[in-house]
Amino acid sequence: MLRFLFRRSLGAIVILLIISAFTFFLFFAAPRDPALLACGKNCTPDAIAVIHKNLGLDKPVPVQYWLFMSGIVTGRDFAVGHCPAPCFGYSFANNDPVWDTILDRFPTTVSLTIGAAAVFLTAGVGTGMIAAWKQGRLIDKIFSSSSLVLSSMQIYFVGPIVLALLVYNLGWFGQPKYVPITDDPVGWFLGLIIPWFVLSLIFTAQYTRMARSSMIEQLQEDHVRTARAKGMTSRTVFFRYAWRGSLIPIVTIFGIDLGSLFGGAMITEYTFALPGLGTLAVKSVQNTDLPMVMGVMLFAATFIILLNIVVDACYAFIDPRVRLS
Amino acid sequence: MTSPSQTAVTQTDPSGLGPEGLRKVKDRKGGELVGRSPGQLMWIRFKRDRTGVISGCVVLAFFLIGLLAPLISKLYGKDPYTRYGQITPGLLVNGYPAQPNGGISAEFWFGIEPTLGRDVFMQLVYGIRTTLYLSVAITLVSVLTAIVLGVAAGYFGGRVDYFIGRVIDLLMAFPNQLFFVAFVPVVGAIFVAPEDAMATWMRCLILILVLWFLGWMSLARLLRGTTLSLREREFIDAAKVSGASPARIIRRELLPNVMTPILVQTTYMLPSFVTSIAGLSFLGVGLVEPTPDWGRMFANAADYYRNDITYLFFPGIAMVLFIVVFNLLGDSVRDAFDPKRAR
Numbered sequence: 082m083l084r085f086l087f088r089r090s091l092g093a094i095v096i097l098l099i100i101s102a103f104t105f106f107l108f109f110a111a112p113r114d115p116a117l118l119a120c121g122k123n124c125t126p127d128a129i130a131v132i133h134k135n136l137g138l139d140k141p142v143p144v145q146y147w148l149f150m151s152g153i154v155t156g157r158d159f160a161v162g163h164c165p166a167p168c169f170g171y172s173f174a175n176n177d178p179v180w181d182t183i184l185d186r187f188p189t190t191v192s193l194t195i196g197a198a199a200v201f202l203t204a205g206v207g208t209g210m211i212a213a214w215k216q217g218r219l220i221d222k223i224f225s226s227s228s229l230v231l232s233s234m235q236i237y238f239v240g241p242i243v244l245a246l247l248v249y250n251l252g253w254f255g256q257p258k259y260v261p262i263t264d265d266p267v268g269w270f271l272g273l274i275i276p277w278f279v280l281s282l283i284f285t286a287q288y289t290r291m292a293r294s295s296m297i298e299q300l301q302e303d304h305v306r307t308a309r310a311k312g313m314t315s316r317t318v319f320f321r322y323a324w325r326g327s328l329i330p331i332v333t334i335f336g337i338d339l340g341s342l343f344g345g346a347m348i349t350e351y352t353f354a355l356p357g358l359g360t361l362a363v364k365s366v367q368n369t370d371l372p373m374v375m376g377v378m379l380f381a382a383t384f385i386i387l388l389n390i391v392v393d394a395c396y397a398f399i400d401p402r403v404r405l406s
Numbered sequence: 407m408t409s410p411s412q413t414a415v416t417q418t419d420p421s422g423l424g425p426e427g428l429r430k431v432k433d434r435k436g437g438e439l440v441g442r443s444p445g446q447l448m449w450i451r452f453k454r455d456r457t458g459v460i461s462g463c464v465v466l467a468f469f470l471i472g473l474l475a476p477l478i479s480k481l482y483g484k485d486p487y488t489r490y491g492q493i494t495p496g497l498l499v500n501g502y503p504a505q506p507n508g509g510i511s512a513e514f515w516f517g518i519e520p521t522l523g524r525d526v527f528m529q530l531v532y533g534i535r536t537t538l539y540l541s542v543a544i545t546l547v548s549v550l551t552a553i554v555l556g557v558a559a560g561y562f563g564g565r566v567d568y569f570i571g572r573v574i575d576l577l578m579a580f581p582n583q584l585f586f587v588a589f590v591p592v593v594g595a596i597f598v599a600p601e602d603a604m605a606t607w608m609r610c611l612i613l614i615l616v617l618w619f620l621g622w623m624s625l626a627r628l629l630r631g632t633t634l635s636l637r638e639r640e641f642i643d644a645a646k647v648s649g650a651s652p653a654r655i656i657r658r659e660l661l662p663n664v665m666t667p668i669l670v671q672t673t674y675m676l677p678s679f680v681t682s683i684a685g686l687s688f689l690g691v692g693l694v695e696p697t698p699d700w701g702r703m704f705a706n707a708a709d710y711y712r713n714d715i716t717y718l719f720f721p722g723i724a725m726v727l728f729i730v731v732f733n734l735l736g737d738s739v740r741d742a743f744d745p746k747r748a749r
Contacts, residue, residue, distance in 0.1 A: 100576075104588070229734070238721075347587065366691070369595075
């Protein structure tokens with residue numbers, strides 16, 4: 082286990098290095114001067130030169146990359162002062178420290194993700210199992226067809242409809258917003274309930290489809306047939322034998338989904354105007370705010386890779402045949 | 407020299423044709439036995455699947471709408487650019503359609519767009535056209551890349567396999583939505599100077615490039631696995647013994663056998679590219695005005711829906727319908743190739 086974690090962490094660092102280099106150099110390949118953005122209106126060549134010097138833009142790009150990356154580990158000194166590790170620099174658009182901004186936005190994304198994931202994992206796997214249990218019966222047909230339609234929905238389509246109906250027409254809920262759970266747990270819950278609902282509606286449908294097909298596939302496996310042949314009740318076979326095997330694809334997809342959601346559910350956050358990492362990313366891209374984009378990109382990639390490692394480690398618990406080393 | 411390997415291909419087809427695939431079916435005319443290729447058998451099975459045929463027709467209809475958009479425009483008598491609501495007084499009141507339900511009438515079938523006053527039906531038809539063109543192009547290049555790299559990795563193994571495998575791992579770790587959003591403008595800035603206006607074809611090319619970059623890996627990985635197992639089969643050995651070159655083996659022996667996963671995966675890939683493109687447009691980094699675009703209709707609708715929700719329904723329902731039928735078609739294609747697999 083330790084060896085597995087060590088090897089995978091090394092791999093993760095290499096991948097993050099490549100992703101960061103790719104992002105960094107591609108951004109600088111674009112012939113657009115980031116200093117112009119930081120300079121704003123009434124810009125003089127002198128002011129640009131000062132900004133270049135302050136941000137380290139006067140150095141060659143590889144050196145800038147080196148300074149940026151070493152800043153993450155050791156911290157960095159800028160003209161405006163010392164930036165403690167992990168230092169991702171300062172936003173070109175408003176001079177905020179990137180790391181603080183990310184930490185500031187992250188709770189929103191985490192709240193959105195965890196709430197929605199709890200709902201769609203339990204509801205999706207639950208309905209999928211019921212559908213597989215009652216395969217071919219009416220309830221299976223209802224679940225399967227509704228999940229097919231729901232999983233084809235898009236957040237930018239369902240979101241506005243739900244908002245128009247529940248917020249503007251019926252007035253049951255207020256505008257979705259983020260209130261820290263430590264300030265006001267009820268406000269936190271009520272502010273996020275619509276985003277959770279919409280996000281998990283679509284994901285639930287996808288998990289229902291996946292759990293159902295994975296379960297049905299498992300029920301045709303040899304070990305399941307053997308279990309039945311030796312006279313076990315269907316219930317035991319279903320919940321003890323088939324269920325475990327059907328979890329593997331679900332765990333894989335769940336890990337991937339969770340990883341990408343932690344990096345910011347861009348469309349959901351944008352639709353409901355929630356101040357999470359996703360909206361931060363969209364905004365910084367629109368502003369060509371390189372340090373911010375780099376920060377969010379690395380942050381999001383770290384989560385994807387981290388969750389991948391967790392998923393692989395989980396296989397060993399679910400499937401005793403899997404060895405990690 | 408070709409015949410032994412040819413029959414081997416038909417007989418060891420991995421698509422699970424089983425006894426049905428090998429059974430000679432009686433010909434109606436003479437009572438004589440005829441052989442049928444896996445493709446024919448697949449087609450026969452597909453035709454029996456009513457859901458598959460219906461969804462196939464709807465998918466075809468979508469493509470025809472996209473392809474024949476100029477013709478539809480001519481017959482309908484309007485185009486997606488003219489601001490009818492602004493040139494004809496009385497159609498829009500305070501920027502919103504005067505008539506109920508978003509201004510649906512005999513003249514404007516799907517109503518008129520708030521503020522700009524364009525025809526929604528034409529916008530949707532042309533939007534479907536651009537989005538489908540783009541998705542088909544991205545699907546084609548992604549599938550081609552996946553075939554080349556996946557089959558190469560599986561067939562040659564060793565260092566090639568290792569290298570391609572690591573590239574796939576790396577690209578899989580990219581946060582893809584964020585990547586798309588971040589790189590569409592950046593790649594645009596590399597090719598076009600900021601003060602110049604970017605041509606529409608350039609924008610399309612950039613979208614294709616960026617989506618392709620992270621679009622091919624899962625199919626490549628799948629093909630690698632399939633090729634890896636096929637490589638050990640007897641008919642490949644037979645071809646090797648008979649002195650066929652690697653290129654020939656890949657083209658004539660391997661590729662026909664991986665057509666099934668390719669076709670099935672393609673039917674799942676295309677709708678996902680459609681939603682990706684639409685998502686990009688929704689976030690404001692896709693195609694720009696005045697090019698009609700399916701996804702940008704959602705971005706516009708987000709501004710209008712509080713006062714005119716009808717505008718949102720047309721692109722929304724069209725997209726749900728498109729994705730549903732495409733998924734159903736994908737399932738049917740898979741069942742037709744692989745009848746043993748449960749649904």
